[in-house]
Each structure stands twice: as structure tokens, then as C-alpha cells.
Amino acid sequence: MNKDKLFLLSVMLFYIVAGVLTCAFFFFRSSSLSGNEAPSLSALYDIKPELFRSVLPETTETPLEAADAPQEAADALPEVSDAVSETDPVETTPEPVYYAFTTLNNVISLNVRQEPSLDAPIIARFSPGTTGYVLEQGSAWSLVRSGDITGYVSNEYLNFREIPKEEYPAP
Numbered sequence: 110m111n112k113d114k115l116f117l118l119s120v121m122l123f124y125i126v127a128g129v130l131t132c133a134f135f136f137f138r139s140s141s142l143s144g145n146e147a148p149s150l151s152a153l154y155d156i157k158p159e160l161f162r163s164v165l166p167e168t169t170e171t172p173l174e175a176a177d178a179p180q181e182a183a184d185a186l187p188e189v190s191d192a193v194s195e196t197d198p199v200e201t202t203p204e205p206v207y208y209a210f211t212t213l214n215n216v217i218s219l220n221v222r223q224e225p226s227l228d229a230p231i232i233a234r235f236s237p238g239t240t241g242y243v244l245e246q247g248s249a250w251s252l253v254r255s256g257d258i259t260g261y262v263s264n265e266y267l268n269f270r271e272i273p274k275e276e277y278p279a280p
Contacts (some may be wrong), residue, residue: 207277208243210253210267212236221260225250233258242278243269254278 212219218234225247241255246269250261 204274207272207274208246208269209272209276210241210243210251210262210269212239212262213266213268214238216266219262219266221253221258221262223260225252225261229261232260235262 212235214237216237218236219239220231221233221235222229223232235255235258239255241253241258243251243253244259245252247264249264251264251267253260253262253267
């Protein structure tokens with residue numbers, strides 16, 4: 110009977126240790142502690158689709174089907190003049206998008222850094238639920254301001270929300 114208890118305890122201990130190691134592996138694999146500083150765009154899309162749209166550049170390339178079309182089809186198109194007439198609409202720059210942020214509750218304190226790098230000096234720390242405004246949004250790091258603290262924070266720990274221009278503080 111004593112042998113059975115020892116065997117059962119050793120099996121239970123094995124599964125507990127294996128579970129803890131598996132959880133630690135997946136946690137560190139996807140965390141910034143693993144050295145994977147910049148998450149991939151597909152990872153950002155899965156987590157925050159609004160970031161994916163703001164990161165991708167607008168392209169004006171023709172689709173592959175149009176590029177592979179026969180020359181006769183291109184000859185059939187009317188010729189376009191390079192001259193700008195007074196009736197042509199003037200291209201305008203798109204309105205800037207303004208964001209506010211809230212720090213997520215998955216860390217005890219969030220480091221605010223002097224530059225967008227894990228090696229940059231820490232200038233402050235945000236507690237969970239801290240709010241503020243995004244000054245410059247990048248794919249992995251954003252320049253943010255909360256109160257009189259301005260610095261770079263990893264996007265992995267921020268929740269972004271678009272705000273109207275009227276709510277955004279003057280620069």
C-alpha cells in the first residue's frame with residue numbers, strides 16, 4: 110500500500126511539473142522577456158485589428174491580374190493627360206487619427222522608457238489602468254503622455270481607442 114501511494118504521488122508530481130513548465134514556455138515565448146521585441150503584424154492583427162489597419166501603408170500597385178493582361182487590353186484604354194485641369198479635385202491629406210490609451214491589467218507596473226527599446230533607460234512606471242494620450246503610434250512602441258510623464262511604452266501592454274480631435278489635448 111505504501112508503494113502505491115508513493116507511485117501515485119510521483120505521477121501527480123510529474124504532471125504538475127510538466128504543466129508548469131509548459132505554461133512557462135508559452136508565456137515566455139510570447140512575452141517581451143523572450144527577446145522578441147517587435148510582434149509580427151499578423152500577431153498584432155489577431156490582438157488589435159485597429160493597429161493592423163494603421164500600420165499598413167496604402168498601396169497603389171496594380172493587381173497581378175492587371176499586370177499580366179495582354180497588351181491589346183492596355184491599348185484599348187483611353188489615354189490620360191498629365192495636365193491638371195481646374196475641374197480636377199485637389200488631393201488632400203487625410204485627417205489625422207487621435208488615440209487615447211489605457212494600460213492593461215496584466216502587469217504590476219509598466220515601464221515608460223526614454224527611447225523605443227528594451228535597452229533604453231526607464232523614466233517612469235505606469236500602474237494598471239493608467240490613461241493618457243498617444244503622441245506617436247508605432248508598430249511595436251508608442252510615444253505616450255499621461256499627466257506630465259512622456260515616454261515610450263510597448264504596444265503589447267496598451268489598449269488603444271480612437272478619440273475625436275476635440276478631446277485630444279493641444280500639443
